[in-house]
Amino acid sequence: MRYVDEFRDPAAAKALLAQIAALAGPLAEARGRPLALMEVCGGHTHAIFKFGIENLLPPAIELVHGPGCPVCVLPMGRVDDCVALAETPGVILATFGDAMRVPGSRKSLQQAKAEGADVRMVYSPLDALALARAHPDREVVFFALGFETTMPSTALTVLQAEAEGIANFSLFCNHITIIPTMKAILDAPDLRIDGFLGPGHVSMVIGTAPYRFIAENYQKPLVVSGFEPVDVLQSIWMVLQQLAEGRAEIENQYARVVPEGGNDRALQAVDRVFELRPFFEWRGLGSIDHSGVRMRDEYARFDAERRFAVPDVRIADPESCQCGAVLTGAIKPWECGVFGKSCTPASPLGALMVSSEGACAAYFQYGDLEALKERGKAPA
Amino acid sequence: MTPLDQTPAAPRRESLDVPTVTLAHGGGGAAMRALIDAVFLDAFRCPELKEMNDAATLALRDLAQHGDRLAFTTDSFVVDPLIFPGGDIGKLAVCGTINDLAVSGARPLYLSCAVILEEGFPIAALRRIVASMADAARAAGVAVITGDTKVVGRGACDKLFINTTGIGVIATGLDLRPARVRPGDVVLVNGLLGDHGATILNARGDLALTTPIESDCAALHGLIDALKPAAPGLRFLRDATRGGLATVLNEVAESAGVGIEVVESAIPIRDEVRGFCEILGLDPLYLANEGKLVAIVPEAEAGDALAALRGHPLGAGAAIIGRAVARRPGRVVMQTVLGGERIVDMLVGEQLPRIC
Numbered sequence: 001m002r003y004v005d006e007f008r009d010p011a012a013a014k015a016l017l018a019q020i021a022a023l024a025g026p027l028a029e030a031r032g033r034p035l036a037l038m039e040v041c042g043g044h045t046h047a048i049f050k051f052g053i054e055n056l057l058p059p060a061i062e063l064v065h066g067p068g069c070p071v072c073v074l075p076m077g078r079v080d081d082c083v084a085l086a087e088t089p090g091v092i093l094a095t096f097g098d099a100m101r102v103p104g105s106r107k108s109l110q111q112a113k114a115e116g117a118d119v120r121m122v123y124s125p126l127d128a129l130a131l132a133r134a135h136p137d138r139e140v141v142f143f144a145l146g147f148e149t150t151m152p153s154t155a156l157t158v159l160q161a162e163a164e165g166i167a168n169f170s171l172f173c174n175h176i177t178i179i180p181t182m183k184a185i186l187d188a189p190d191l192r193i194d195g196f197l198g199p200g201h202v203s204m205v206i207g208t209a210p211y212r213f214i215a216e217n218y219q220k221p222l223v224v225s226g227f228e229p230v231d232v233l234q235s236i237w238m239v240l241q242q243l244a245e246g247r248a249e250i251e252n253q254y255a256r257v258v259p260e261g262g263n264d265r266a267l268q269a270v271d272r273v274f275e276l277r278p279f280f281e282w283r284g285l286g287s288i289d290h291s292g293v294r295m296r297d298e299y300a301r302f303d304a305e306r307r308f309a310v311p312d313v314r315i316a317d318p319e320s321c322q323c324g325a326v327l328t329g330a331i332k333p334w335e336c337g338v339f340g341k342s343c344t345p346a347s348p349l350g351a352l353m354v355s356s357e358g359a360c361a362a363y364f365q366y367g368d369l370e371a372l373k374e375r376g377k378a379p380a
Numbered sequence: 381m382t383p384l385d386q387t388p389a390a391p392r393r394e395s396l397d398v399p400t401v402t403l404a405h406g407g408g409g410a411a412m413r414a415l416i417d418a419v420f421l422d423a424f425r426c427p428e429l430k431e432m433n434d435a436a437t438l439a440l441r442d443l444a445q446h447g448d449r450l451a452f453t454t455d456s457f458v459v460d461p462l463i464f465p466g467g468d469i470g471k472l473a474v475c476g477t478i479n480d481l482a483v484s485g486a487r488p489l490y491l492s493c494a495v496i497l498e499e500g501f502p503i504a505a506l507r508r509i510v511a512s513m514a515d516a517a518r519a520a521g522v523a524v525i526t527g528d529t530k531v532v533g534r535g536a537c538d539k540l541f542i543n544t545t546g547i548g549v550i551a552t553g554l555d556l557r558p559a560r561v562r563p564g565d566v567v568l569v570n571g572l573l574g575d576h577g578a579t580i581l582n583a584r585g586d587l588a589l590t591t592p593i594e595s596d597c598a599a600l601h602g603l604i605d606a607l608k609p610a611a612p613g614l615r616f617l618r619d620a621t622r623g624g625l626a627t628v629l630n631e632v633a634e635s636a637g638v639g640i641e642v643v644e645s646a647i648p649i650r651d652e653v654r655g656f657c658e659i660l661g662l663d664p665l666y667l668a669n670e671g672k673l674v675a676i677v678p679e680a681e682a683g684d685a686l687a688a689l690r691g692h693p694l695g696a697g698a699a700i701i702g703r704a705v706a707r708r709p710g711r712v713v714m715q716t717v718l719g720g721e722r723i724v725d726m727l728v729g730e731q732l733p734r735i736c
Contacts, residue, residue, distance in 0.1 A: 001651050004658060013718045052720020123587060123660075229718050345728040356661075365725040 007228030008051070016233040021058040023240040028060035036062050036192050037239060038329060040182065041199035042069030042357025043227050049366035051229040061236070064329030065359035067181055068199050070146045070174075071098050072351040072358040073282045073327070077313035078174055079104035084311050085141050085172055085304060086117040092135060094128035095143040097121045102354050105315045109143075125157035132161070132169035141304045144171045149201040151175045151293070152266035155273040158295075158302050170304040173294055176280060178202055179210050180291040185328055186218045193329060195239040197232065198224040200254045205270075207262025211250045219248040226254040273299055281314075283351050284323030321350035326359055333360040333367075340364055401501040406531025416529060419507055420493070423514035428525040436525040438490065438547070446549035451486035453477060454545040460734040462509065462540060464583040466575075466594030469542055470513035472670060472736055475599045476621070477546040478520050482601035483617040483673055485556040486548030491517060494528040494543040501539055509540065520599040522546075554608070558635035560615040563706040566682035567640065568675045570603060570689050571697030572596070573625055574653040577667030580735050582656070589659070593652050598671030603694040610688030611681040619673045622735055623727050626665040628674045629712045630726045632704075640712045642702030642724070665714075666727045668735045676704065 006012075028034050039045055045065045048054055054063055067073050083104050086093035093109070100110045100121065113119035118138075122128050125142050132140035144154045154171060161169045178199060185191070198211055203224045214222050221242035225235035235253040242249060252258055273295060280292025295303040304310065317323060321343065322336040333339055333352070343349040345361050352358035356365070396418040404411040421429060428436045443450065457473040467475075474491065481488040493513065497506070517524050575596040582591055600619065608614060616636075620628045625647070633640045649664045657664045671694060677685045682700060689695030712724040 001654055001658075004654075008717050010718055049722060050716070051718050052714075052716045052722040053718065054720075056718065056720045127586065229716075365728070366722040 004228065007226065007230045009230060012230050013056075013233055016230065016237050017056055020061070020233065020237050020240060023237070023244050024058050024060035027240065027243055031194075034060050034062040035194045035240070035243070036064050036329060037195050037197065037236060038064040038066045038185075038193045039197040039225070039232070040066040040068045040178065041197070041202070042072065042355065043199070043201065044197055044225060044232060045069070045359055045362055046357045047227050047229060047232055049362040052366075053229055053232060054367075057236070064193060065326070065362070066329075067185070067282065067285060067327045068147065068178060068202075069352075069355050069357040070176060071102055071355040072323075073176070073284065074099075074102060074145070074174060074351060075281045075283045076103065076105050076315040076317065077281070079108070080106065080313040080315065081310045082143055082172055083107055083109060083112045083117075084313075085308060086112045086119050088139075088308055090139050091308075092118045092120060092131055092138050092140045093143060094120050094122045094131055094140060096123075096145060098355050099143055099145055101348070102351060103348055105313070125154050126160070129157050129161055129166065129169055132166050133164075136168060138168060139307075140169050141308075142169070142171050144173045144175055147176060147178050147199070147202045148205040148270070149199075151270045151274065152205060152263070155269040158273050158299055159269060161302060162299070167301075170302045170307050171295065172304040172310070173274070174292070175274065176282070176292045177276075177290075180288050181282065181285065182211075182214065184285065184288050184291075186214065186220070188328055190330060193220065195220055195243060196222040197235050197239070198222045198250070200224060200226050200231075200258060203252075203254070203258045203262070205263050205266050208250050208252050208258070208260050209262075215248045215250050221248045222250050224250070224252045224254050224258050226257065272296075283317060284321070284327045286324070318349055323350040323352050323360075326352055333363040336360070396503060399503060401497045401499060401503060401506065401531055403499055403531050403533065406497070406529060412529065415503075419503070419510050420527060420529070423507075423510045424493075424517070424524045425514070426523050426525060428523065429527070436490070443489070443549050446487050446489070447551040447554070449550040451481050451484045451548040451550055452546070453480040453484070454543065455480060456541060456543045457736060458538070458541050458734050459580065459736050460538065461580075461583050462505070464595055465579055467597035467670070468509055468512050469540065470509035470511075471516045472597055473542040473544045474513050474516035474520065474522070475597050475670060476736060477544040478522060478599040478601055479619040479670075479673070481546045481548035482599070482604050483556070483619050484548070484550065485554040485617070486550045488520065488522050488546055488548040488599075488601050490547045491522055491524045492526045492528075492543075492545040493524050495530070496537050496541040497529065497531045498537050498539050499531055499534045506540070516599065520601065556614060556616055558616050558632045561632055561636035561638055561676050561704050562615070562678075563638055563704050564679050565615055565676050565704040566679050566685075566700055567629070567642065567702045567704065568677065568682070568685060568689065568698060568700050569620070569625065569648065570600075570673055570675070570695040571671075572648045572650045572653070573620065573669055573672055574649055574657070574664040574667035576670040577624065577735060578653045578656045578664075580668070581660075587660070589656065591652050591656060593650070593656065596669055596671035598694055600671060600673055600694060603689065603692045604673075606692045606695070607675060607685060607688050611675070611677040611685040613678040613681055614675065614685075615678070616676040617673055620669045622668050624664070624666040624668055625674065626663070626712065626724045627727060629724065632674075632676065633712050634710050636704065637709045638704040638706065639708040639710070640702060641705050641715065642712065643715045644717050646699055646701045648697050648699050665724060670736065679703070
């Protein structure tokens, strides 16, 4: 399969792994600890587990699985709000499939659907708009989720609804933006990240310039990475190369998809429809300034939060969950007290156990804890 | 269950001249008889169905010539859409139950056919689906000998549901169970995986993808007949339906108390299905199949088993994909294309509802 198999080539992977091992050993030795590299994006976390990359890397490298899974960082209160919208008479709630099982404080969307709420799974916001066209007597609310990757398609859908004069369509907007959250991680007092793999699809929209502060102000290297295993390995190698040469730069491994300047038209659509919120709450990380977007006043009629009486529920994360510590790399998923016990993919307590891009679900489902133990990466 | 056929010796047949099923067709009266006559009896043409009994009767002596144990299984079919590339709910309902009997080691002999129809369902579509059931049963040498028809109001079911129950006989001495799997045994599949699941998902039409993928829906007892003499020590068979290969392997690992190690690059998946899964973020190991089985045989018989499978039209793409091991009992571990390892766990939640 073209554009896939060449990026899964075992020979290329082997060659990269040898070079990674050669670079990582001395760097880790100099620090007296393994190098900590954070893959920011959940898509990378998924690829790392799907291809068993973590067990192929030398012990001198420790991967920290970052906050780039929008489903995982959605606070419980927002899920409760969404369930309340879904249960509003006359509403069809349209959502991406991976948000169905995210636990709210009372129930998930899946449970609300089983109890009679009209919740439909869609693959695109345009599918939600089609639902609105097909059901003019109903209110269709799209559960808008995701980083800059999905923001443009949501924005364009709103512009389409406006152009067509569709009056029964709105968004429950939970779009978030990654840069302030990376800054929050970098500002954490116990920061121990040596370098970053930058998100590929987000960067396709925003380009590479927004990351410059990471290199300039924090002196950390970042390499924007593709999602195939050879992409990930090459990006790790590029980060190590920078560390070995004492550089801290923003580099782009995923140039076949990511233009340095991003996608202007996508950004224009986003800017037209959305504006930054003063702050947004992230599950496990708390409130982060300017980390979410809401709809501009001109598009208020497409904003479910203004069209409906959304309860605006605030729920503290369950105390037993250590999602935040996992997200910042302070602990490994299996070091959380509830991991694999009261928190499993079948009945998740924390959101990191829900999505296949969540670090805990990935460890639980794909991770060979015994193999990690053998490598000294997990407690015996 | 009441018999399909209540036809008296000299029937006064009411013709079936309406285009859609109505509640009257489930009412037990003349309309129901007309539906059964014109659709089911016409298609199945089975002498047992004409006998007006409340139950089909089977002579034990006839059954006993095939072996010493009955296999008895039931399955309900709710697939959406009803008709899809490579098959339809009727063919699926026959092949699915035949396969459940066949992988238990049984020779499939008899089926029941119970249908639940939603008021308003087109008679022409019902005829097509029942004809497809009859064709599949005839081709498999299995007789449909009893049945039932119910009609429910609009909205009380979605178009058409079918239940089939099957009876087969297991030859003396044959014993297929996961508990017989031992470390060192070899795991085979009979061909390309994931076609059915990808077909159904795509046939729903909301993905706007064009693919040439067709369901692999097929009755596997002929293939199994070819396999049995080639692998006399055959340990275990299972058809990889809902939950796909990953689910079957996990079930075996758990019941047998062994580890299963498979090699990603050895698992046959066509490029179209791989591409389909890449686009949608699905894992083909969990996609449903309706004509694929997992066979586990002693190591010494693996070569002959593979040759026997490949010698049959339904096994041309057969492959050895892994083995049972003593290490990590209860776990399925896959060596990835890169040489890394990952756990292949049971599916959590649903990958896709109403796949069969």
